[in-house]
Amino acid sequence: MQLDEAKSKFIEGWGTLGSAWGVSRTMAQVHALLLVSAGALSTEDIMEQLQISRGNANMNVRALMDWGLVRKELRPGERREFFSAEKDIHRVATLILQERHKRELAPIMRVLGEVRQVEPSPTATPEETQAFTQMIGNIQSFADFADRAAATLIKADENWFVSTFMKLMSRR
Amino acid sequence: MQLDEAKSKFIEGWGTLGSAWGVSRTMAQVHALLLVSAGALSTEDIMEQLQISRGNANMNVRALMDWGLVRKELRPGERREFFSAEKDIHRVATLILQERHKRELAPIMRVLGEVRQVEPSPTATPEETQAFTQMIGNIQSFADFADRAAATLIKADENWFVSTFMKLMSRR
């Protein structure tokens, strides 16, 4: 397989993966393109390689910068902007976890806290209310747990991450 | 807050969470509804409570059964089918992880393996090719790692999960 073909396949696969996880396909593709490009790319480069419009390229690069996954790179003497992706995969994973936590986990946890305040009412049996509260409580506990796990992993440096976690996992 | 209101809020929140993670909003809502319903519900119940059509209710219940998150429940003397959700949150998380692994992680890992077979070519410098191979290799390593972590957690029983992992996390 030639390099260009391999890059295309990776970009396509990364795009598909993204859309399965709620990230727009194009955003994931722009990310993939920057990941496998040796140097930084201009908006024109991105437009050409992915066959997308200027507006689309701009919006997605911007979104990736919001996620912290892409950086603007300015070259002396050049007016236009170039973009390059964070190449350290561990950092990439960390940034994605952080962002998704902030955007999606935090809101649902707020909702869980709210609905748990349900009060005994005349239109529902105590059993029903109790079953509900218990279910919500379980979800909260699990979410708290997942949250702490993620936070711990995020804070941990890569060496600790790999060594301790690998050790833990090779047990049994 | 009354029980009905609390249930609605939870269903709405769960739906939003689902759609942010690539699960159709309605599927997540049906799941939420069954999670917080004391007993099993019929298709009619689901249609009424979520205000959706019969076809929609049927398709989403079916999809949830494919995920292993919902079970059919037959009542003696009743012809129609009732549905109830798996209530153990740890099992829910496990089932979701399993399914997403199968559907989305496995395919991208296959692609990574393929594109890594890139060969030196006249149209690309060895440096470019090497940088690409290294990037893909890093992603593979990370994916393998995440994969093993997930597999380990899935196999582990809940007690081990909670106690060992909690201990690990309360360190530092």
Place this chain on the structure above:
DNA sequence: TCAAACTTTCAATAAAAATTGAAAGAATCT
């Protein structure tokens, strides 16, 4: 200050995804 080079915005459009509802299919009863 003007023009050139580039970036950003956003209303219109296109594409993708979800939903409906009615018809066809199954299962069960008389």
Place this chain on the structure above:
DNA sequence: AGATTCTTTCAATTTTTATTGAAAGTTTGA
């Protein structure tokens, strides 16, 4: 077998989301 009750399917439609492209905005150099 025929009637009844419930489930499934799927083409048509609606809704949501992504994309375009041209106009407006910004920055820099002459």
